Amino acid sequence: MVEAGRSPNIKIITNAEIKDVSGIAGNFVVKIMRYPRYVDEAKCTGCGVCAQYCPVTIPDPHNQNLSLRKAIDIQYTQAVPSSYSVNPDYCLFLNRKECKQCTRACQTGAINFDQKAEISDFNVGAVIMATGFKECDAANIESYSYKDSPNVVTGLEFERISSASGPYMGKIFRPSDLKKPKKIAFIQCAGSRTQISGKSYCSSVCCKYAVKDAIVALEHEPDLDITIFFIDMRLHGKGFETFYNRAMDSGITFIRSRISEVKPDTNTDDLVVEYVTEDGALHKDIFNLIVLPMALEPHKENYSLAKAAGIELNTHGFFQTGLFNPLTSKREGIYVAGGCKGPMPLPDSVMQASGAAVSAAELLKQSRGTLISEKTFPEEKSFKQEELRIGVFVCNCGKNIGGVVDVIDVKKYAETLPGVVVSTDNVYSCSEDTQVLIKETVINEKLNRVVVASCSPRTHEPLFQTTIREAGLNKCLFEMVNIRDQCSWVHAYEKEEATKKAKDLIRMAVAKARLIQPLAEPVIDIIPKGLIIGGGLAGMTAALSLAKQGFECFLIEKSSKLGGNLRNIHYTLEGEDPKLYLNELIDKVNNHNLINVITEAEVESVNGFVGNFSTLISTGVNNDTNSKNLEHGIIILANGAIAYEPDEYMYGRSDHVILQHVLEERIASGQYIPNKEDSVVMIQCVGSRDDKHPYCSSICCSMAIKNALKIKEINPLTAVFILYRDIRTYGFHEDYYKEARDRGVVFIRYDLKHKPEVTEIDGGVRVTVKDLLINSDIVIDAKILS
Structure with a gap:
């Protein structure tokens, strides 16, 4: 946010909404209504004196109404712009023409009660909708007693409870009596995956952030007893399955059960939960605090915004896009x-945001750079011969660092190091107010070296370097210490040792800072060409995007033709025609004059650096190979993935055992025509979510349901069984999961202790699986096992 606020090429318009979008692509006129904040952003310094004098106290929406704020306030510490605003619903002057204490307190005259709503027209070439979503109202789920007990909180409320800048300063208390809970329960799918709430879809993120919040809670209070009640744990995506395993290893209890009711105990403020486990047993447990990771739903303003922009919504109220053009x-x-x-x-x-920005850049390539402003910096000061004056800024990073490392002790230690003249501790070093503090400290204390001890330089080093440049320092007179990733995160339960390590890391950084010198950045020419490795859907899309922006590129493919895994897809859950799209895409790539397609090619070596790469590739097959050197500025890896080929379940030993994409090929080509005597079995999580491949492949459940529905479409009497560990049909694919159940597809859950067994029989295979619901083996004679 701070970077966006600082950029001379980004105009931030807050407290506003779009009323109309007229014109055509490349030349839109956007009508924006900007509502008054009653504070002049240009005059407001963010000092906060106005809030100190304001007599009106109101619930703080940023802290989910778990704390109080003033009628004039700033939403949160890192807010951009860092300007205060007046809440017109509570301000005494705006409602009764009384008070104006804030006006008298403000030394810069920033308060302006004469501000009115204004409509402005902005001429733009493209529009990107990124309005997000909101949390479903927990009060609508009466059975969970959210309205009846303050100790039933939503996921967002718990996020604020555990935050260092939250209502309890990072201490985990329950709201009713501000006591530390001993037992906490998370109840998943609160308001989602149900027709009752009207939200049949999966909210995709709830399992992830529940696991995250549970781990964070344990980091705060290691003695907590935490239980997560769930239907399916949907930890799809890179790294999330490992996170799930970490949670289980941490002692968090996971119970597969959909909770129907939460009953408050009026005597103790505790909460009673009765639930049924897979074995049919009824259980009762008491918790001190219950967290509801609520369903995510579209903003109600989506309807008026879609009308104003002339775009469509889907059946759930979210903005509609295409399957093969997901950002358009x-x-x-x-x-x-x-x-x-x-x-x-x-x-x-984040990926979609980048993709949408690139899509807009494709459209606006003719005007690229015409309105760009370059940020100017003061002339750099020379301190080469002066006495070393080092400043050290230590970050709490909320509880990320401060919950483990004794930041105050570390700050005091830094003050004793040679050359250090000032050391401070900050709640969030990346916030705008801390950036101002660093800049002012550099100027006032005449610092000539700066050390920041906070999080990762991968994400934040450029921000701090820009700040010291604004104070007149060369950006290389900066050293950053990662006391989050390399200290507090990896030593979460060793607070004393983590503090010592943080001191060591800062001592080394200060020692290095004593030796660093200002460096000039030479300007070199770059090669305005791209290399894309992989000619599948991703590679071809990337190549077309670069070409549409006016950049030449090389698209190399190992096989003899473009298409990759998209060639194996014959139909989609949504009913789109992938073959038609593939052919159109290949045609566009082959006929674009800025795309050089090289098939039957492999990378031999890569040399150079960003902006100037040299890649040696070999082309041809067998003995007829040639080498070619390609010069380019960037590389995009899009070489895809391949289907795992198992060594279990009779795969490779029986013709009746095939992979899902082979089943799809046979159905699409007519090699397999389902009949009423057939049984088709699909086993999920083969070769994934295990020790060798500890991740979820994300697409397998949807792919199985897609094939199951296609079989049922051809012959409703064909028996289809899907054996699964967790069904991960996240997002809107949940609707297809329900459709599969409605159409008679049988889902049987198994676990790693009771994996299915497969033996060969005449005309097929016999699959034996233990159904955990009835605690009994089920035997299925299948014509096809996929």
Whole structure:
């Protein structure tokens, strides 16, 4: 946020909404209504004196109403812009023409009660919708007693409870009596995956953040007893399955059961939960605090915004995009990214944001750079011959660092190091107010070296370097210490040792800072060409995007033709025609004059550096090979993945045991025509979510349901069984899971202790699986096992 706020090429308009979008792609006129904040952003210094004098105290929405704030306040510490605003619903002057204490307190005259709502027109070439989503109202689920007990909190409320800047300063208390809970329960799928709430979809993120919050709670209070009640744990995506395993190893209890009711105990403020486990046993447990990771739903404003922008919503109220153009709305030039097009985890949202920005850049390539402003910095000061004056800034990073490392002790230690003239501790070093503090400290204390001890330089080093440049220092007179990833995170339960290590890391950084010198950055020419490795869907899409932006590129493919895994897809859950899209995509790639397609090619070596790479490739097959050197500025790896070929379940020994994409090929080509005597069995998580491959492959459950539905479409009497550990049909694919059940597909859960057994029989295979619901083996004679 701070980087966006600082950029001379980003105009941030807050407290506003779009009223109309007229014009055409490349030349839109966007009508924006900006509501008054009653504070002049240009004059407000963010000092907070106005809030100190304001007599009106109101619930704080940022802390989910678990704490109080003033009628004039700033939403949170890192807010951009860092300007205060007046809440017109509670301000005494705006409602009764009384008070104006804030006006008298403000030394810069920033308070302006004469501000009115204003409508402005902005001429833009493209529009990106990234309005996000909101949490479902927990009060609508009466059976969970959210309205009746303050100790039933939502996922967002618990996030604020555990935050260092939250209502309890990072201490985990229950709201009713501010006592530390001993037992906490998370109840998954609160408001989602149910027709009752009208949200039949899976919210995609709830399992992930529940596991995260449970781990964070344990880091705060290692003695907590935490239980997570769930239907399916949906930890799909890179790294999340490992996170799930870490939670189980930490002692968090996972119970597969959908909770129907939470009963408050009026005598103790505790909460009683009765639940049934898979074996049919009824259990009763008492918890001090219950967390409801609520369903995510679209903003109600989506309807008016879609009307204003001339785009469509899907059946759930999210912005509609295409399957093969997932960031494009029906109106050319208007793109959609993130949670406003459907629930999704943070990494997906970030990737989509980048993709939408690139899509807009493709459209606007003719005007690229015409409105760009370069940020100017003061002339760099020379301190080469002066006495060393080092400043050390130690970050709490909320509880990420401060919950483990004794930051105050570390700050005091830093003050004793040679050359250090000032040392401070900050709640969030990346916030705008701390950036101002660092800049002012550099100037006032005449610092000539700066050390920041906080999180990762991968994400934040450029931010701090920009700050010291604004104070007149060369950006290389900066050293960053990662006391989060390399200290507090890896030593979460060794607080004393972590503090000692943080001191060591800072001591080494200060020693290095004593020796660093200002460096000049030479300007070199770059090669404005790209190399894309892999000619599948991702590679071809990337190549077309670069070409549409005016950059030449090389697209190399190992096989003899483009298409990759998309060639193995014959139909989709959504009913789209992948073959038609593939052929159109290949045609566009082959006929674009800026794309050089090289098939039957492999990379031999890569040399050079960013902006100037030299890649040696070999082309041809067998003995007829040639070498070629390609010069380019960037590389995009898009070489895809391959289907795992198992050594179990009779695969490779029986013709009746095939992979899912082979089953799809046989169905699409007519090699397999389902009949009423057939049984088809699909076993999920083969070769994944185990010690060798400790991750979820994300697509397998949806692929199995897609094939199951296609079989049922051809012949409703064909028996289809899906054996699974967790069904991970996240997002809107949950609707297809329900459809499969409705159409008679049988789902049987197994676990790693009772994996299915497969033996060969005449005309097929025999699959034996223990059904955990009835605690008995089920034997299925299948014509096809996939």
